[in-house]
Amino acid sequence: xxxxxxxxxxxxxxxxxxxxxxxxxxxxxxxxxxxxxxxxxxxxxxxxxxxxxxxxxxxxxxxxxxxxxxxxxxxxxxxxx
Numbered sequence: 664x665x666x667x668x669x670x671x672x673x674x675x676x677x678x679x680x681x682x683x684x685x686x687x688x689x690x691x692x693x694x695x696x697x698x699x700x701x702x703x704x705x706x707x708x709x710x711x712x713x714x715x716x717x718x719x720x721x722x723x724x725x726x727x728x729x730x731x732x733x734x735x736x737x738x739x740x741x742x743x744x
Contacts, residue, residue: 725733 728736
């Protein structure tokens with residue numbers, strides 16, 4: 664009969680262990696989700712930086728061209744009418 668009195672204490676112990684595991688899993692999930700967001704944001708910023716560098720190189724190349732060459736290059740991209 665004494666084991667019956669000890670049963671609520673055992674149940675409380677198991678319940679606390681399960682609650683602790685659930686809290687741990689929730690925090691682990693949230694941390695992994697935030698890490699994924701940070702990685703995606705870093706990749707997006709890296710791509711933006713690469714695009715900015717490529718744009719600057721293109722603009723510098725055009726600035727170095729003479730007026731005649733610029734006209735010829737533009738003519739390649741324009742549609743004939």
